Amino acid sequence: MTQAPANDLSAYWMPFTPNKAFKAAPRLFVAAEGQFYFTADGRKVRDGFSGLWCSGLGHCHPRIAEAIAAQAQRLDYSPAFNFATPDAFRLATEIADQFPGALNHVFFTNSGSEAVDTALKMALAYHRARGEGSRTRLIGRINGYHGVGFGGVSVGGMPNNRKAFGPLLPGVDHLPFPYDAKVSGFTRGQPDRDPMAYLAELEALITLHDASTIAAVIVEPMIGSAGVFIPPAGYLARLREITAKHGVLLIFDEVITGFGRLGSPNGATFFGVEPDLCTMAKGVNNAAAPMGAVIASSQIHDTMMEATAFGIEFFHGYTYSAHPLAVAAGLATQAVLREEGVYARAAALAPLFEDLMHGLRDKPHVVDIRNLGLAGGLTLAPDPEGPGRRGQALFLAAYEEGLSIRANGDTIAIAPILTSRPEDLEDIFARLGRAFARLG
Numbered sequence: 001m002t003q004a005p006a007n008d009l010s011a012y013w014m015p016f017t018p019n020k021a022f023k024a025a026p027r028l029f030v031a032a033e034g035q036f037y038f039t040a041d042g043r044k045v046r047d048g049f050s051g052l053w054c055s056g057l058g059h060c061h062p063r064i065a066e067a068i069a070a071q072a073q074r075l076d077y078s079p080a081f082n083f084a085t086p087d088a089f090r091l092a093t094e095i096a097d098q099f100p101g102a103l104n105h106v107f108f109t110n111s112g113s114e115a116v117d118t119a120l121k122m123a124l125a126y127h128r129a130r131g132e133g134s135r136t137r138l139i140g141r142i143n144g145y146h147g148v149g150f151g152g153v154s155v156g157g158m159p160n161n162r163k164a165f166g167p168l169l170p171g172v173d174h175l176p177f178p179y180d181a182k183v184s185g186f187t188r189g190q191p192d193r194d195p196m197a198y199l200a201e202l203e204a205l206i207t208l209h210d211a212s213t214i215a216a217v218i219v220e221p222m223i224g225s226a227g228v229f230i231p232p233a234g235y236l237a238r239l240r241e242i243t244a245k246h247g248v249l250l251i252f253d254e255v256i257t258g259f260g261r262l263g264s265p266n267g268a269t270f271f272g273v274e275p276d277l278c279t280m281a282k283g284v285n286n287a288a289a290p291m292g293a294v295i296a297s298s299q300i301h302d303t304m305m306e307a308t309a310f311g312i313e314f315f316h317g318y319t320y321s322a323h324p325l326a327v328a329a330g331l332a333t334q335a336v337l338r339e340e341g342v343y344a345r346a347a348a349l350a351p352l353f354e355d356l357m358h359g360l361r362d363k364p365h366v367v368d369i370r371n372l373g374l375a376g377g378l379t380l381a382p383d384p385e386g387p388g389r390r391g392q393a394l395f396l397a398a399y400e401e402g403l404s405i406r407a408n409g410d411t412i413a414i415a416p417i418l419t420s421r422p423e424d425l426e427d428i429f430a431r432l433g434r435a436f437a438r439l440g
Contacts, residue, residue, distance in 0.1 A: 027399060032059035035417050035424060037404065045399065048428045049406045049415050053224060053256045054282035056418040057336055064288045064332040071328035080321040088322035091330045095284070096295060098265035101274040105301035107294045107314075108322040112255035112281035113147025115292035116218070119277045120151045121316055123216035123249045126300045129307035132247075135215040138169070139205060139248075142177040145225035146218060146253050146279075155218050158226060171213075173205050178231040179223070181379070185368040186361060187230070188354055195235035202242055211246035216277075221267025224256035227411030228370050228377025236273045249300075250275040255292070259283030259337065260418045262373035263347025270373075276300060285330035289323065346374050346418045349425065353416065356429045363436040365390055374418060380410040390439070397435035403428060 009023045028040040035058055037045045050056050057064070078085050092106035107122075109115045120138060127135035140146065140155030147153075153161055154169035157177075162168065178198040184191035206214060221236060223229040243250040257267035258280040264270035268278060277300065281292035304313050320326075337343065350373050357376040358369055368379040383389040388409045395407035406413040414432070416425055 034058045034060075035420070044402060046403050046424075046428060046431065047417060048398070048403050048432070049413065050417050051287055052282070052406070053261070053415050054287035056260050056283045057286045057333065057342070058417050058419060061286060061288075061332075061336065063336055064286055064329050067328040067332035068288060068325050071324050075324050078324055080317060080319060080323075084322065085324055085327065087324070087327045087331060091322075091327050091334070092293075094331070094334045095280075095293065098269070099278065099295050100268050102298040103268070103274065103278060103295045104298060105296045107296065108326075109281075109292040109294065110290045110318055110320045110323070110326075111147065111292045112253070112279060113149045113152050113292075114318060115255065115279035115281055115294050116146040116152040116155075116253060117149040118316060119218070119251050119279050119294045120155065120216065122277060122294060122296060122300060122304075122314070123251065125314060126249070126303055127215050129304050132212065134212050135247075137171045137173065137209055137214045139173045139175060139202070139214065139217040141175045141219050141223075143223060143226040143229070144174075144218070144220060144253075145223075146220075147255075173209075175199070175205075175217070175219075176201050177223075177229070178235055179229040179370075181368045184232070186358065187370065188358060189372055190230050190233040193232040195232050195238045198231070198235065199238055199242065202239070206242075206246050206248070211248060214246070214248045216249040216251050217243055218251040218253060220253045220255075221257050221271055221273075222262070222372055222375065224375065224413070225408065227379065227408055228372070228375050228413050230370055230372045236267075236271045240273050240275070249277060251277045251279065254278045255281045256375070259333075260343050260346050261375055261415065263343055263350055264373075265343060284333065285326055286333045288329040288333070289326040290320070291323070291326035291330060340419070342418050349416075349420060349422070350374055352422055353425055356425055357414065359429065360432070360436070363433070364439055374416055374420075376414045378412050380412065382410050393439055394435055397438040398432060400438065401431040401434045403431040403435065405432070 029037045030040050031038040035047055037047060095106050096104040107118060109118050138155050140157055142157040144157045146156045154172045157174050176198045240250055252268055252275040254266050260283060262270040268274055276297050278295045285291045353374055354371045357371045360366055360378060361369060365380045366378055367381050370377045380390045391407040391410040391412060394412060395405060398405045416428060
């Protein structure tokens with residue numbers, strides 16, 4: 001299951017990767033099956049991060065692979081503008097059936113980044129359609145991650161994703177990071193803290209700018225890419241109350257929390273909070289082909305439909321929206337999720353995962369651990385020589401132990417495949433324990 005790597009690594013400029021260091025010692029995957037990758041040099045590596053939060057059903061799932069192959073032989077591409085395929089409507093319906101309340105209109109994109117920019121544009125267009133075009137301000141959150149489009153980077157709050165690209169979008173504010181390790185460190189699940197400790201700033205921003213200028217607030221239900229940080233109990237419900245009171249739209253970025261990571265179809269369902277818009281990607285089709293989407297409430301959809309008497313109601317879209325191969329993968333993925341009871345299986349596995357995560361508390365340099373569902377994060381004390389070095393060292397040590405994890409600076413994230421067995425989780429943490437031993 002291996003093949004020789006290409007000799008020349010210079011042409012490919014890799015994303016979110018220290019290119020010079022990688023090309024000096026490349027890690028090249030050439031095949032995958034189930035919970036494992038296979039490398040060009042003949043190694044077998046357990047996937048402890050579900051790809052990039054996205055391959056929750058494991059790799060090369062036969063039902064998904066077969067669906068893509070059959071679709072490629074039947075219809076490889078159909079124009080996304082003024083034409084559609086029946087399966088696109090089927091998949092939209094299956095997705096809408098899993099979201100709460102009036103969230104029932106799905107707009108397909110090709111990634112989470114595109115989904116976020118789409119949702120932001122929907123929010124602005126909706127307010128204009130209802131006669132409140134003054135609502136243009138957007139509010140994100142410190143350490144939030146909403147992809148890499150200019151809209152997503154603007155509302156996102158991860159400094160390294162922003163600092164090289166100038167002023168970005170105007171009229172954007174950020175809420176405080178809803179986590180304080182000094183009072184919530186090593187919490188299992190949602191911290192027990194007054195959510196207004198973090199949401200008072202939203203009320204202050206609304207007072208400062210006036211609600212009539214604010215279009216939307218966007219948050220991750222559970223902060224994922226920054227390193228798995230869980231807001232306090234009641235935070236999202238209180239956020240919903242404040243935004244609704246002032247006519248501000250609430251957007252949940254469900255790119256990570258959608259389709260099983262929390263043992264639930266999505267974060268909106270898990271937390272019992274209904275936003276106005278949700279973005280999604282990754283798990284929607286097990287990442288077997290690029291796909292993202294936005295689901296909008298009936299109020300947003302119907303307002304925009306009714307605002308245009310003739311012609312296009314929303315001047316937005318992508319050449320590859322609802323691409324037939326991505327849709328085929330999506331339908332197969334949703335069938336597996338449903339027929340194999342994956343959400344319930346993930347929820348049942350979560351207590352063991354929690355125990356294994358917090359079992360790392362005494363490992364060298366660990367200063368905090370967090371978890372929710374099948375998502376876990378830990379923070380390492382920075383190396384005296386500089387931040388990020390210790391996280392990268394653990395990432396490389398884990399790879400040497402045949403394990404793929406995620407390092408973001410000195411924050412480590414673990415996200416096992418949703419269909420894991422207890423012994424799979426135990427193997428992940430056994431390998432991770434050996435990786436810690438390598439750190440000394």
